[in-house]
Amino acid sequence: MRRRRPATYSALGLVGRGLTHRDWPRAWRSHDLRDAYDVVVIGAGVHGLAAAYYLAANHGVRNVAVLDKGYLGGGGSGRNTAIIRSNYLTPEGVRFYDRSVRLYERLAAELNFNVMFSQRGHLTLAHNDGSLRTMRWRAEVNRLEGVQSEVIGPAEIARLVPFMDVSADTRYPILGALYHPPGGTVRHDAVNWGYARGADALGVQIHQNTEVVGIDVRDGRVRGVQTNRGYVSTPTVVSCTAGWSSLVAALAGVRLPVSTHPLQAAVTEPVKMFLETVVVSGTLHVYVSQTDRGELVFGASTDPYPSYSTRGSLEFTEELAGHVLELMPSIAKLRLLRQWAGLCDMTPDFSPIMGATPVEGFLVDGGWGTYGFKAGPVSGEAMAELVASGRTPELIAAFGLDRFAEGRLVGEKGAAAVGH
Amino acid sequence: MFRIPCPYCGLRNVSEFRHVGGRRARPDVRTATPAQWRAYLYEQDNIAGWSAESW
Numbered sequence: 001m002r003r004r005r006p007a008t009y010s011a012l013g014l015v016g017r018g019l020t021h022r023d024w025p026r027a028w029r030s031h032d033l034r035d036a037y038d039v040v041v042i043g044a045g046v047h048g049l050a051a052a053y054y055l056a057a058n059h060g061v062r063n064v065a066v067l068d069k070g071y072l073g074g075g076g077s078g079r080n081t082a083i084i085r086s087n088y089l090t091p092e093g094v095r096f097y098d099r100s101v102r103l104y105e106r107l108a109a110e111l112n113f114n115v116m117f118s119q120r121g122h123l124t125l126a127h128n129d130g131s132l133r134t135m136r137w138r139a140e141v142n143r144l145e146g147v148q149s150e151v152i153g154p155a156e157i158a159r160l161v162p163f164m165d166v167s168a169d170t171r172y173p174i175l176g177a178l179y180h181p182p183g184g185t186v187r188h189d190a191v192n193w194g195y196a197r198g199a200d201a202l203g204v205q206i207h208q209n210t211e212v213v214g215i216d217v218r219d220g221r222v223r224g225v226q227t228n229r230g231y232v233s234t235p236t237v238v239s240c241t242a243g244w245s246s247l248v249a250a251l252a253g254v255r256l257p258v259s260t261h262p263l264q265a266a267v268t269e270p271v272k273m274f275l276e277t278v279v280v281s282g283t284l285h286v287y288v289s290q291t292d293r294g295e296l297v298f299g300a301s302t303d304p305y306p307s308y309s310t311r312g313s314l315e316f317t318e319e320l321a322g323h324v325l326e327l328m329p330s331i332a333k334l335r336l337l338r339q340w341a342g343l344c345d346m347t348p349d350f351s352p353i354m355g356a357t358p359v360e361g362f363l364v365d366g367g368w369g370t371y372g373f374k375a376g377p378v379s380g381e382a383m384a385e386l387v388a389s390g391r392t393p394e395l396i397a398a399f400g401l402d403r404f405a406e407g408r409l410v411g412e413k414g415a416a417a418v419g420h
Numbered sequence: 421m422f423r424i425p426c427p428y429c430g431l432r433n434v435s436e437f438r439h440v441g442g443r444r445a446r447p448d449v450r451t452a453t454p455a456q457w458r459a460y461l462y463e464q465d466n467i468a469g470w471s472a473e474s475w
Contacts, residue, residue, distance in 0.1 A: 247466070258466055304439055305434070305473075306466065308468045348462045405454075407454075407458070
């Protein structure tokens with residue numbers, strides 16, 4: 001296996017390159033497709049790249065190909081609103097996402113790539129008694145699992161977010177919030193690029209513009225995949241796609257209980273930093289955070305009907321503007337720069353589908369709904385362990401595809417950022 | 421906003437409807453096995469393209 005030490009990124013290196021004007025080496029390379037790999041990962045987003053990276057880094061499995069029909073990080077990994085949190089509702093969910101937060105905390109050091117993870121705190125607002133009750137429930141579950149979360153009142157919310165209208169004479173007065181200090185935002189592209197660079201340096205091959213058009217299953221097990229660049233034989237295929245997970249699974253003859261909905265998001269023009277925390281309102285179907293560039297990033301609920309469209313709609317912008325202004329009337333003069341949509345594979349219980357399928361050698365990591373990006377590192381780590389050892393790690397045991405047939409659903413809708 | 425031709429009230433805005441899901445045959449409650457029933461409850465065709473849906 002050809003290995004290569006990538007140029008280490010450091011402040012000294014930056015000065016050196018600046019003075020000498022030498023080019024930086026490519027962060028990852030292109031390759032010809034081999035005839036066979038030990039593992040083929042479908043989807044070069046955060047989940048696929050993390051799985052490949054941890055396979056090579058933690059388990060020494062380096063003969064791995066990551067195939068993507070488009071470009072690296074062009075799906076859900078580049079379309080999410082980059083919010084990281086672990087304030088979930090079920091103990092399984094809290095444990096799982098807490099592990100992800102911990103991996104994110106040391107990701108920049110591990111990958112030698114600045115992923116700009118900033119734990120600025122996460123506020124989920126409650127506008128009625130029902131949601132306040134769920135917040136208390138979540139705070140208790142979080143605390144039992146060792147995750148920092150507490151319910152706070154309007155006075156403290158006003159202190160954390162000075163621009164927020166916490167008065168009682170709004171249409172949906174703010175009664176309280178679930179405050180989750182370890183939550184925050186990350187630079188999503190940097191996470192993709194950092195994993196790609198790390199995986200490439202360990203010998204993993206990343207193939208962009210390589211679409212899987214068929215999965216070769218004989219006698220109930222995977223033999224290879226057919227791509228638009230030729231046939232690749234492999235005993236193990238890991239599907240890490242969002243939006244297309246049910247279609248990729250169908251290539252192997254596996255049916256997933258997934259329905260694909262677009263989720264729309266938008267950003268404003270950049271302004272001076274004023275919003276420290278991430279603010280979420282379930283009742284108003286909106287979440288907002290300010291990037292390091294100063295743009296406000298808004299996300300909304302999923303569109304109410306399934307579609308594979310990644311375009312934004314006018315209804316969305318109109319509704320979004322109304323809801324945001326209800327929370328922060330003072331930003332009325334801000335202009336929207338752009339809007340887009342990402343695809344969310346919604347499952348019946350809002351929990352992911354991870355692990356083995358009835359087809360031997362075909363593993364899925366999908367059905368992430370709106371939670372996919374924040375789970376990238378931990379999913380990659382767990383899927384890599386599953387592939388390398390053949391045993392399902394305890395952390396993801398609850399998320400198997402068989403739970404639907406056996407009636408063991410993991411109801412995580414109550415932890416959805418906004419009502420979907 | 422797209423509009424849906426309703427058989428009773430003509431062309432109406434999509435926001436007046438609720439999406440139910442892909443059209444599927446409901447198994448007979450008296451004879452369906454748990455596996456069939458759960459497949460009916462949870463599995464979607466999730467087609468990327470034209471599909472018949474209930475609204």
